[in-house]
Amino acid sequence: MTDVVWLIPILPLFGAIINGLAGNRIGKKAVGFIGCATVGLSHLILISTFFHLSTLPHLSRSITVAGFEWFASGYFRIDFSLLIDPLSILIGLVVTGVGFLIHIYS
Structure with a gap:
């Protein structure tokens, strides 16, 4: 899923x-x-991610998807990753849902 x-x-x-x-x-x-x-496919992926996240236990409804190392210098490194939690899913569903409707009706 991730x-x-x-x-x-x-x-x-x-x-x-x-x-x-x-x-x-x-x-x-x-x-x-x-x-x-x-935009519609992005919304469908968010819906499936929402259902996947809702099956997790209440206190662990957060997924970090590791991407790649963006910057490294000695012991200091910055990774590019995505944090999927209930708030980001909600905002993503609203944004892609409204964006999809805008594309449909324009």
Whole structure:
């Protein structure tokens, strides 16, 4: 489950890059489909992550998904990772849900 969590921020970014660079060449319907599909898939991943998180015990409803080492100097290192907890899931569901509705109705 935690393998696909990285797709939550990457999918809308990928869709925006495709639509920004090739939007004039691929047509209005394709741009709309790409925008809706990437935000919708991100929302579906968040929904499945919410259900996965709700099955965990109450005091351990937090998942840290390790990414990569961003910076290291001696004993000091900064890692790039994602923290999935109930608050981040709630905010992500609201943002992607409203964003998906904006894409549908625009």
